[in-house]
Amino acid sequence: MRKVIMFNLITLDGFFEGPGRDISWHQVDEEFNEFALEQLSSTDGLIFGRVTYQLMANFWPKPAGLEGEPATASWMNSLPKYVFSKTLEKAEWNNTRLVNDDAIVELNKLKQEPGKDLFIFGSANLSSTFTKHGLIDEYRLLVNPVVLGAGVPLFKDTDEMLKLKLLHIKVFRNGNVLLSYQPSSQ
Secondary structure (H helix, E strand, O other), X not given: OOOXXXXXXXXXXOEEEEHHHEOOOOOOOHHHXXXXXXXXXXXXXXXXXXXXXXXXXXXXXXXXXXXXXXXXXXXXXXXXXXXXXXXXXXXXXXOEEEEOOOHHHHXXXXXXXXOOEEEEEOOHHHHHHHHHOOOOOEEEXXXXXXXXXXXXXXXXXXXXXXXXEEEEEEEOOOOOEEEEEEEOOO
């Protein structure tokens, strides 16, 4: 069975984006880009909610994405993508499947298919839904050494405690720290 891995950059105070969708605080450098390519090469599918999908689809196939980070753009544009949305009517980014049906049922089906692990990038609302239903197998949180004081929390709409077991820690030269966890019930 495939695992679903949620990966997000967060601040020390738990925000995954600042006010107005600000992500200027992301510390992205050569070491991060190498890590991103490792992650992308270990998956054969990306999962997005509508908002993150639209942001990604407006960047990676465009000149800024293609020229700014060509290796990452190649992976992002070629990998299968699953966008979960009740409001989006079409998904035109290369190799994207729009999922308008029950997200829980559909993700369970995807997990049963043969293949490599699936990654969720961004998509805090969708991740919250999947977390509530125990569908995320691993949480990879890249903590940036910054406190925003305001923004959108990664774990919002969480009404139950989620206990996690630490799997791995990776310290980046720029001060970012990757924390990998799995739900402790697994």
